[in-house]
Amino acid sequence: MADYADLMQNVEGGKKDLVMTQVAQFLSEGRPPQEVLQEGLIAAMDAVGAKMESEEMFIPEVLRAAKTMEAGLEILQPHLAVGDVTVSGTVLIGTVKGDLHDIGKNLVAMLLSSAGFKVIDLGINVEPRSFAAKVEETGADFIGLSALLTTTMPMMEQTLEALETAGLRGRVRVLVGGAPVTQAWADQIGADGYASDAGAAIKVAKELGAVSS
């Protein structure tokens, strides 16, 4: 059993260069890439998640750890088989048209990527059509829609319609959230999932992923 404690610590501490060197080192020692990924990088992020939960780590530190993990992953990537890396799937995320609020969306994106999702952030004020076009382009598994204004909530519905029109609705799970959004609204417009905060968003995305695969 290889000892990944040091690597995990460095991921947590945001020591990017060290993590990259260590990952390369493990590979040159002949460790299985899957093992480095699971027992090193992903285990490190699980530990970070737990520390966030217990209020030992702050969001900016978690963000740095996630970036560090990604750096390690880059070294690992060429050695992994297709499908090994995107542990959880690809998420297209954005704030809907007419809405400029992005702090919550950014937090959700950050936690999704630290939980192993590949996240493509389309930013704010995103047209329904753009979501649909991007699904085609990227083959995303999930769409995450954020709305903070009651006036922009209908844009979620229109985005679902745009996906339907483009014949893509069946290909993606749609997750919605934001202060005015509720489970009832998600049900009403036919979204696949709703989350009240970033932590819940990860949980729901994972559940949806498990259902679809």
Added chain:
Amino acid sequence: MRDRTPFEPVIQLRHLSDDTKQRIFDAALQVLADVGASVSHPEGVELLVRSGCTLDDSGLLRVPPSAVERALSTVPSSFALYDRSGSQAMTLGGNNVYFGTGSDLMWQYDVETGEHRPSGLDDIARVARVCDGLPNIDFVMSGAYPTDLGPQGVYLATFLTMMRNTTKPLVLVAENEVDLGAIIDTAADLRGGAERLREAPYLLAYVEPVSPLLHPRESIAKLLLCADAGVPVAYVPAPLAGATSPISSGGHVVQGMAECLLGLVVHQLRAPGAPFMFGVNQGSLDMVSGQPSYTAIESFMNYLTIVEMAKWLRLPNWGISGCTDSQAIDAQLGLEVAELTLLSMLLGSNLNHDVGFMGFGLTGSLEEIVITDEFVSMNKKLLSGVPAEDLDLAVEAIAGVGPKGHYLGHPHTRAHLRKGPGQWRPGLLNRDNRDRWVEAGSVDLREKARRKALAILQTDPPAPLDPGLLQRADARMNTLRRETV
């Protein structure tokens, strides 16, 4: 409405030295000049570039200190708001302190049932009615977002409901220049013409840029519309410390000021001397949960700095009061409302909004508005201070009563019961002894506030508006709905 003497605290809180304030201001100027900002409004950009700002290839607009200085030399240091009937009601500037609600809450604690439920248009009417009946609430914001209406024309509908239910001056949010235009036209109609509205503004528009350093098309469009119409406008960013602004108090204020001052520059270029309100909302983000806060103690520190900077720049300021992060009408609510409201009073902060806000700007409570009104009333007494020149030392009364006597029968006591050093009478706070309190039903502050709100809702509403005015407003509403569908 009565044109009351403005309240100005005698006891005042200041903690920054002139040197510190100069450094903060210089840093804000440096951000404007060196970092710049992104302004997504072609006409606004043109206006700025024509007067010495520069636009680089990446779209960043840089504002030289001279442009800010020029704007500061033309902007008025005070302006007035007038009530529905056209009487002057508030003089914003100096250390005059005023209170009012906030806008757009999505949820309400129902005053009748205690239930936490989505807000509707009726809630806007109720907030306005209750504020109308409370002597220490000076202006009104919607207090609720009408989730029972479709999105088209909501802010015009909100405005009309407010205007029907209170005569106090209004502070308004709008989506863009189109609905704000319809609101301003209706206000001008009420006054009998755009010029009359300019002379006696009935409303102030609350417009926000997006931190960090982003000025959306709609924000600039609303700002310019207000400049043209002579309608006072507050251009106030809401940076969350640690998320959309630096986490340090200094950095938060510097960035927020740079954002607000860019608005000031555009506004004064368009209409030199038009009424403008300075401010930075003082939120912060909890670095563990990601939950934002209005009442984290660090954000209060930012708030002190922001208001002191406004005073130093001699600009009327946008402030905050009467709000809490609590999710319940509980002791935390009382504590946070009290601290924030007292700070605003001590600072001489001018236009203090968000009375009645709970749970970081998502839930509203009429009880909280009523409680804040009482708190303001009591502290107006405290902060009027003991008048030095009129210090009633009562030596004669002391001599008259002498040892072993009492003052209950002395004329001096009777003469002062209702004035000067006499007693402030609580409307809600309990002064009963245990037995009497129990006999009266053991009613706590929340319940008393609830009953007072309900009692105000039973009183007669303000006089109805001219049907012609309402008809013309309806026509504007129809146009707005057609245009935005």
